[in-house]
Amino acid sequence: MLGYLGRRLALMVPVAFLVSVAVFLLVHLTPGDPAAIILGEEGSSQTIAALHHELGLDQPLTTQYAIWISRVLHGDLGRSLRTHQPVTQAIGERLPATLELGLAALLWSLALAIPLGTVAALRRGSVLDVLASGFTVAGVSVPNFFVGILLILLMALVLRMFPVGGFTPLTVDPLENLHHLLLPAITLGTAGAAINMRFTRSSMIEVLSQDYIRTARAKGAPWLRVVRGHALKNALIPVVTVVGIQVGSIIEGALVTETVFSWPGVGKLAVDGIFGRDYPVIQGIVLCAALSYMLANLVVDLAYAYLDPRITYS
Numbered sequence: 574m575l576g577y578l579g580r581r582l583a584l585m586v587p588v589a590f591l592v593s594v595a596v597f598l599l600v601h602l603t604p605g606d607p608a609a610i611i612l613g614e615e616g617s618s619q620t621i622a623a624l625h626h627e628l629g630l631d632q633p634l635t636t637q638y639a640i641w642i643s644r645v646l647h648g649d650l651g652r653s654l655r656t657h658q659p660v661t662q663a664i665g666e667r668l669p670a671t672l673e674l675g676l677a678a679l680l681w682s683l684a685l686a687i688p689l690g691t692v693a694a695l696r697r698g699s700v701l702d703v704l705a706s707g708f709t710v711a712g713v714s715v716p717n718f719f720v721g722i723l724l725i726l727l728m729a730l731v732l733r734m735f736p737v738g739g740f741t742p743l744t745v746d747p748l749e750n751l752h753h754l755l756l757p758a759i760t761l762g763t764a765g766a767a768i769n770m771r772f773t774r775s776s777m778i779e780v781l782s783q784d785y786i787r788t789a790r791a792k793g794a795p796w797l798r799v800v801r802g803h804a805l806k807n808a809l810i811p812v813v814t815v816v817g818i819q820v821g822s823i824i825e826g827a828l829v830t831e832t833v834f835s836w837p838g839v840g841k842l843a844v845d846g847i848f849g850r851d852y853p854v855i856q857g858i859v860l861c862a863a864l865s866y867m868l869a870n871l872v873v874d875l876a877y878a879y880l881d882p883r884i885t886y887s
């Protein structure tokens with residue numbers, strides 16, 4: 574196990590390097606001048622050129638990349654071009670809000686998907702199965718920003734049960750924090766719930782047809798114990814794979830949701846950085862998102878061995 578873990582961690586290094594090169598080139602080749610955006614309409618060609626020199630944007634791309642990657646290797650993601658705040662500090666300040674939103678969305682997704690997917694598989698062809706399949710199609714087809722706008726219109730503006738947006742820290746007021754959290758969490762987790770329910774249903778149908786399920790039933794094991802102890806545990810292996818991808822994409826998935834609900838997380842920071850052509854902020858967030866993907870996939874692979882004893886890493 575330790576040898577496998579060491580190899581996987583070693584493979585993350587070249588992947589992270591390729592990601593850093595790709596994001597650096599894509600960001601710098603995107604149309605738009607950060608100096609012109611910072612100075613606005615009053616900026617002349619001389620002041621823009623001076624700001625280019627001050628920010629180091631007049632240097633060749635290879636030199637800029639070498640300077641940036643050398644700082645990254647020392648744990649320094651640079652400074653924001655707009656606010657001059659260290660990118661590491663900016664991400665660290667907003668990461669708890671994003672993790673809170675992502676965890677709440679994931680819990681909502683699993684709490685809805687696994688029971689409904691299991692029941693739909695057990696009652697295959699019933700009205701509940703049809704409704705669950707319809708929810709799956711709708712959840713995957715409707716974009717999350719549209720779901721968020723609908724929730725704001727219905728729950729916040731019409732029924733006035735929830736605030737339109739904003740954020741209250743958990744340490745300040747837990748109830749008010751939950752009040753602000755529910756709508757964005759439902760928005761972010763609905764698509765994931767539909768996908769997870771689809772995988773849970775199809776995997777449960779396949780597992781329930783296996784020989785060991787019939788053997789357990791023939792030995793007189795209670796049906797609930799067969800479902801919980803034998804079928805569901807094995808059926809969750811494909812779901813764990815999908816959930817791992819969803820965990821890794823928390824930052825990416827929160828881009829739109831945090832913007833719609835004015836949630837002060839890393840996703841909103843990334844959107845502000847994109848509009849402001851804030852190169853260090855965008856590069857730092859994308860690099861952190863790539864690392865989260867790789868770590869999530871590693872945890873998923875290790876979870877396979879727990880769910881299925883036949884899987885070993887030696």
